[in-house]
Amino acid sequence: MKKGFFRKALLNTVLGTALAAVLGVAAGASAEAGTISLGHTTWVGYGPLYLARDLGYFKEQGLDLDLQVIEEASLYMAAAASGKLSGSASTIDEILKYRSPDFCFKAVVALDESYGGDGLVVSSDITSLAQLKGKTVALNEGSTSEFWLSYVLGQNGLSLKDIEISNMSADDAAAAFIARRVPAAVTWEPNLTNVRKGNHGKVLADSSSTPGVIVDVVALGCEVIEKQPKDVAALVNGLAKANAFIKANPEKAYEIMAKGVGGYLKDPKDFAESAKGVRFYDADTNKVYLGTAAAPGPIAELIKSADATWSTLGKTRMKVDYAAMVDPAFVTAQP
CATH class of the missing domain: 3.40.190.10 (Periplasmic binding protein-like II)
Known part of the structure; x- marks a missing residue:
């Protein structure tokens, strides 16, 4: 450059x-x-x-x-x-x-x-990260959300190439997930709590598992x-x-x-x-x-x-x- x-x-x-x-x-x-x-x-x-x-x-x-x-x-x-x-x-x-x-x-x-302030929400039928393979995940490309998901996937033998990314803000990703337009999304609080309380799916992983x-x-x-x-x-x-x-x-x-x-x-x-x-x-x-x-x-x-x-x-x-x-x-x- x-x-x-x-x-x-x-x-x-x-x-x-x-x-x-x-x-x-x-x-x-x-x-x-x-x-x-x-x-x-x-x-x-x-x-x-x-x-x-x-x-x-x-x-x-x-x-x-x-x-x-x-x-x-x-x-x-x-x-x-x-x-x-x-x-x-x-x-x-x-x-x-x-x-x-x-x-x-x-x-x-x-x-x-x-x-615990950031996390991955998924539909109820998804029980492991391996099941994300080939599925669409809503997240903000180029942001911490993408980096964190890349890190989590890497820890489990996967990469971003194994999923389809739908680019949108973290809040929009949560909204799309709750509306069932995507099976998974990376977002943050208070969206994670809203998913947990609203019976919209579940938090499969959050940042409490990746300290630092x-x-x-x-x-x-x-x-x-x-x-x-x-x-x-x-x-x-x-x-x-x-x-x-x-x-x-x-x-x-x-x-x-x-x-x-x-x-x-x-x-x-x-x-x-x-x-x-x-x-x-x-x-x-x-x-x-x-x-x-x-x-x-x-x-x-x-x-x-x-x-x-x-x-x-x-x-x-x-x-x-x-x-x-x-x-x-x-x-x-x-x-």
Whole structure:
């Protein structure tokens, strides 16, 4: 791929009027010392970012964190590529597809892992993954849903080539499954609960069986990491304090995070219920999961697996590995 092609193509096709309207005043924020701006979708796992912000954990260290809800990965990654955002909160498998020689970013801290929050729903007559062979599965192509299913199939001697994919969003996939238009779908909460309660079929597998595979991280532009190390450290330290607060005061934490994240999670009860499907990553978990440059943690194998999956499907811009995708220095520097 020619140098510069990805950035130009991405910005020309995606970063237009709609993106500018979504970002608003955030444009240019990533260049300001003391400010970090992140794009992300609505997800329970991003609650600690709002908790640390609203409890003042970032502000007390001189950091102003600007969080922008953008419900499309290509949009917030385009904004990060152009410098309109400092980075993103997203799954590592999702964002590595956008890494290129011209678009450098690295994960500096892990936020959470899906632990039952994502899953595969099937009709009642399907009792094993082997029975999916030749059947249609509704899922969002190019997303974490496709990567996770590829991983699960691979663990059972199958591959994506063994099924027929019907491309649609995770919510639309759930709707199509409930309407019996497809025999299987990959989706997430609260759709999994709706399937279980509505007698629409069953959840054949969920992410509780694949810990450490669907992991959200904060990834920042390499220039941001280089020029704003104190701000990055403040971000990582603030998140560590937020996770300690969650353990000590879960009900209050859910209340604050629900208000911050908003959307379908604005009710603290709904947030608390969704939180059952994730595991938040505290400081100690981060140190183990990210590891060090000399001794990479489990995230290295996840990156290797995701790179192999997306490369096979022709969706990567360059070959990536731990060194290209992770900067563990801020996590390892914590006491």
